[in-house]
Amino acid sequence: MSERRIIDARGSYCPGPLMELIAALKLLQVGDEVEILSTDQGTARDVPEWTAKVGHETVESGDKDGHWYVVVRKMK
Amino acid sequence: MSKKILIVGGGLAGTIIANGLCRQISSDIRKGDVSITMLGTSETHMYQPGLLYVPFGKIRERELFRQQRKILNKLIIFHVDPAANIDVEGKQVTCASGAVYGYDYLVLATGSRLVPETIPGMAEGAHWLYDLDGARKMRDALAEFSGGKVVVNVNAPHKCPVAPLEITFMLKDFLEEKGVWDKSQITYTYPIGRLHALEPVAEWCKPAMDESGIKYETFFNTREVDPQAKTITSEEGVTLDYDLLVTIPPHRGAEVISESGLGDGGWVPTDRNKLLREGSNDVFVCGDTTNIPISKAGSTAHFEADTVIDNLVSLLTEGRWARNYDGKVFCFVETGLKTGTYVWFDYKTPPNPGAPSQMIHWFKLAYNRLYWLSARGLL
Ligand SMILES: Cc1cc2nc3c(=O)[nH]c(=O)nc-3n(C[C@H](O)[C@H](O)[C@H](O)COP(=O)(O)OP(=O)(O)OC[C@H]3O[C@@H](n4cnc5c(N)ncnc54)[C@H](O)[C@@H]3O)c2cc1C
Numbered sequence: 001m002s003e004r005r006i007i008d009a010r011g012s013y014c015p016g017p018l019m020e021l022i023a024a025l026k027l028l029q030v031g032d033e034v035e036i037l038s039t040d041q042g043t044a045r046d047v048p049e050w051t052a053k054v055g056h057e058t059v060e061s062g063d064k065d066g067h068w069y070v071v072v073r074k075m076k
Numbered sequence: 077m078s079k080k081i082l083i084v085g086g087g088l089a090g091t092i093i094a095n096g097l098c099r100q101i102s103s104d105i106r107k108g109d110v111s112i113t114m115l116g117t118s119e120t121h122m123y124q125p126g127l128l129y130v131p132f133g134k135i136r137e138r139e140l141f142r143q144q145r146k147i148l149n150k151l152i153i154f155h156v157d158p159a160a161n162i163d164v165e166g167k168q169v170t171c172a173s174g175a176v177y178g179y180d181y182l183v184l185a186t187g188s189r190l191v192p193e194t195i196p197g198m199a200e201g202a203h204w205l206y207d208l209d210g211a212r213k214m215r216d217a218l219a220e221f222s223g224g225k226v227v228v229n230v231n232a233p234h235k236c237p238v239a240p241l242e243i244t245f246m247l248k249d250f251l252e253e254k255g256v257w258d259k260s261q262i263t264y265t266y267p268i269g270r271l272h273a274l275e276p277v278a279e280w281c282k283p284a285m286d287e288s289g290i291k292y293e294t295f296f297n298t299r300e301v302d303p304q305a306k307t308i309t310s311e312e313g314v315t316l317d318y319d320l321l322v323t324i325p326p327h328r329g330a331e332v333i334s335e336s337g338l339g340d341g342g343w344v345p346t347d348r349n350k351l352l353r354e355g356s357n358d359v360f361v362c363g364d365t366t367n368i369p370i371s372k373a374g375s376t377a378h379f380e381a382d383t384v385i386d387n388l389v390s391l392l393t394e395g396r397w398a399r400n401y402d403g404k405v406f407c408f409v410e411t412g413l414k415t416g417t418y419v420w421f422d423y424k425t426p427p428n429p430g431a432p433s434q435m436i437h438w439f440k441l442a443y444n445r446l447y448w449l450s451a452r453g454l455l
Contacts, residue, residue, distance in 0.1 A: 011423035012369040014237055015273040020369045022267050022297055023233035027341045046269045050295055054311045
């Protein structure tokens, strides 16, 4: 069964949402998802860019109650 | 009935907490109302930031170590007996020797460990200084190195976010001193789209690397190392040749954490304000082993430890919660050989470094010496 893990990186400046996502994906199985919550606008751009580069899937992303979120599925 | 506090891990976080508690409740311990027991893996305590200097021959190995028993307050019971199973339902910890320890409050402070073996070829093909054995081998490799392509490769997750930059700049100085810089080239690789996780640090180090002739690759997450062909390849599809590969291997938490079912990868799901294990009100988690998305660093461990001490003392003596952790992290950043700066941030305040100055650089050097005082709970 695939699972969805939530990383609440709001107010986290270092290592930041993308580094947290990379670390989390290493521990998950193909098909699992990670949802990241973040207040950092810089990584709002970085996460989808990196996901596309590496070949994981951005399932959804957007703004919610003053923070930004993205859901990524591990593809390999 | 006496209250039992059990601390697993005698690194920075565990040691600060144990000593800090003793300073505040020594009379209760003497009366037998409270006991503090620490479980560790070694008679000695290593000053990890000192490893940075080992490959460059700038520190004597013995300067890194102190006897753990001597750092600890005499009121603390200390066993060198690694935890083999942690049972938070049965409220007991079983050690490698078979000894079993119960507790009223448990503190998990088992830190993080290197897992180069999770990347094919890395353990065989790369050098690192994040543990003593690796630092010694890197010292030998640097002694033999007569110039060529050096790759400094950073992997996620890893502790001490500024160490990779320090290693890179120190390597350059070392190669210059050795007289082989003109035959060498350093390429620094970083997992995300800028040169450092902290944006202001990334902004500072880009021109500093350009000026020093250090190359860089961002969005580089290591897929494999080929020790025969001497290449390193990223998930993003970039392959670099190397003559000397220096890596910051990816980390995980302690095996006992994952094997006891307390967290994938050894990272314990932790309430980021209370520093309690999620689902427990008698298990505190401190230092590198939490899953809180903040820097894994000594300063984080220190600020968290202060919070845990205050709360444990309040709970034991007044039955109330004292205060929440505010996410504070403080880092010195060496901005060259003679200047430094610092940044701090918390859950509400973004990082905003001050202007680099020589005074801050000297303060960082002094701070290296103050480590043992902070472990003793005197800072
Ligand atoms: C090269 C280098 C440079 C660094 N520089 C800095 C710096 O400049 N500034 C900074 O803030 N931080 C720095 N750090 C990071 C800092 O050392 C760590 O973040 C800090 O030590 C974390 O404290 P901790 O108590 O969580 O883990 P540790 O200090 O690693 O302690 C964990 C302890 O738990 C023990 N343990 C593990 N498993 C068990 C078990 N089963 N039973 C009992 N005990 C167990 C381990 O033996 C260890 O003693 C650096 C680290 C390195 C490697």
